[in-house]
Each structure stands twice: as structure tokens, then as C-alpha cells.
Amino acid sequence: MLTIHHLGVSQSDRVVWLMEELGLPYALKWYDRGADGLMPPEYLALHPAATAPVVEDGDRVLTESAAILEHICHRHAGGKLTVAPSQPNYFDYLYWMHFNNNVQGIFFAKLAHQGATGPDAARVGGFIKRREDGYYRYLDQRLGDVPYLAGPEFTCADIMVTFNLTSLPLFGGRGIEDLPNVVSYVKRIGERPAYVRAMEIAGPGARRR
Ligand SMILES: N[C@@H](CCC(=O)N[C@@H](CS)C(=O)NCC(=O)O)C(=O)O
Numbered sequence: 001m002l003t004i005h006h007l008g009v010s011q012s013d014r015v016v017w018l019m020e021e022l023g024l025p026y027a028l029k030w031y032d033r034g035a036d037g038l039m040p041p042e043y044l045a046l047h048p049a050a051t052a053p054v055v056e057d058g059d060r061v062l063t064e065s066a067a068i069l070e071h072i073c074h075r076h077a078g079g080k081l082t083v084a085p086s087q088p089n090y091f092d093y094l095y096w097m098h099f100n101n102n103v104q105g106i107f108f109a110k111l112a113h114q115g116a117t118g119p120d121a122a123r124v125g126g127f128i129k130r131r132e133d134g135y136y137r138y139l140d141q142r143l144g145d146v147p148y149l150a151g152p153e154f155t156c157a158d159i160m161v162t163f164n165l166t167s168l169p170l171f172g173g174r175g176i177e178d179l180p181n182v183v184s185y186v187k188r189i190g191e192r193p194a195y196v197r198a199m200e201i202a203g204p205g206a207r208r209r
Contacts (some may be wrong), residue, residue, distance in 0.1 A: 002072070003027045003056040005046055007039050009167065009204045012053030014065050014159050015072070019200035022077045022158070024187035028201065030208040038126050048136045066097050069156040089151040095141075096149035099135070103164045106132045132174060136182075143181035147188070154192075162189055167204050 004019070004026055006012045031043045038104045039052060046054040047063045055062045057075070062068050073082045081091035109128050113198045114126065139161075142149060147158040165186050169175045189195055198208060 001025050001027055002076075002086060004054070004202075005029050005031065005043065005054040005056070006202050007043055007052035008032045008206075008208070010039075010052040010168070011065050011167075013165050013167075013198060013202040013204075013206075014051045014163055014199055015068055016202040017195055018072060018159055020194035020198045020201075021154075021192075022072070022080060024072070024076055032158055032208065054060065054166065064158075066100065066160055069159060070097075073156060081154070081159075083150050083155060085158070093150040093155060093157055098159055099139070099149075099157075100160045100164060101136060101137050103132075103168070103173075106135065106178075107168060107171075136174060136176075140179040140181045143185045147185075158189060162186070162195075170204060 002019070002024070004012060004015045005126060006016065006028055008030065015025075015026065025156055030067070031040055034040050039050070043052065043054070044050045049063050051063055053063065053068060054070050055072075057071070070082060073080055083090050087093075090138055106128060110132070113125060113128060146152065147163055148154045164173065165176050165182060176186065201209075
């Protein structure tokens, strides 16, 4: 059975959510962050890349959410919740599967840039803001046109993006209050029974059982 190594308040809640959506069995191993807010040594030891999520599937130890989600859907669920290259919305699916890395790149750039004062500070700050504005503008525009990010159906792309809208603001990331289509999307996602179950088990408000 697949084991999800879950770091408290982290992107590993995506894998729990996927398993609940697919109705597949899994074991959950919980790790709390240290007093510094970072992952504990036991989690760091799981994989050389040292990022959450980490999943064990047979003799493989996997990391990187998008790769894990695709792996699970194709290996264990016949491609459910993914979009095949033959489908017309394949590009949309791919784009939104990658969106997480765009917004998280900007999130870390903003953190690093906070309080910057050098000669380039205003130029770099403006560049970061332009990129962030563009990503979120496109997100809101897309969700004004379609119910889910890849199009008519809920897919892994929704699982990839939602963390950035619900949990990243808890760490200082951009909020979504000014983006009406994104707000109603998050509300719609929040009503999914599998999402509710997953957040009870491993979401930001959940605790080790
Ligand atoms: N692109 C990676 C990002 C993973 C990531 O940054 N995870 C955070 C937790 S949300 C992490 O590992 N942080 C290190 C730490 O908290 O010490 C993915 O989607 O899996």
C-alpha cells in the first residue's frame, strides 16, 4: 500500500486529497514541523531533495507533487483525473499542472526581496509584482470561463493549484479576496466531499492522529 509522508501544514495534503478523490487506500505517516517552522530531520532524511510531499510506492520513494499525482493516477487509477494528449484541453491541463511552480517561485522571490534596499530594489520589486499580477490575472480570467482549470472536469490541475489559494496565504502568500472568480472556485472546491475529508485528515487545521 502507498505511504504518504505528511509534513504538517504542507503541500503533502494534496496527495491525501487525491487518494480521497480516487477512493484508494493509503497509509499516512505524520511529521510535525520544528520550532523553526521547518521540516524535522526525520523528514529531511526521506529523500535527497528534502521537500514535502514524499510518498513511498513499493520500492520507490517519490517526491514533487505534480509528478506524484500523475504517477498515482496513471499507475493506480487508469489515468482518472488527468487529461490525455489526445484530448482537446491537454494543453490547458499541462499549463495548470505547472502553475504551482510559477506562483511559488514568485512567493519565494517576494520573501527574499522583503526589505531590499540596494540600487536594483525598486526594479526587481516591480518585476516581481508584474509577474505575480499576471499569473493571478490569468487565473481569475480562466475561472471566469470554465468551472475547473483544465476545462469542464475536475482534474489533478485543480489539486495542484488549490494549495496556493488556500494555504500559501497562511505563510504570507498573495490572498485571493480581490479575485471574484477565484473566490467562487475555492468555495466550489471546498464543497467536494473528498476535499473535506482530506482537509480533516491532513489540511492546515488538522493535527496528528
Ligand atoms: N515543487 C514542490 C514544492 C515542495 C515544497 O516546497 N514543499 C515545502 C512544504 S509546503 C517544503 O518541503 N518545505 C521545506 C520545509 O518546510 O522545511 C512540490 O510541489 O512538491
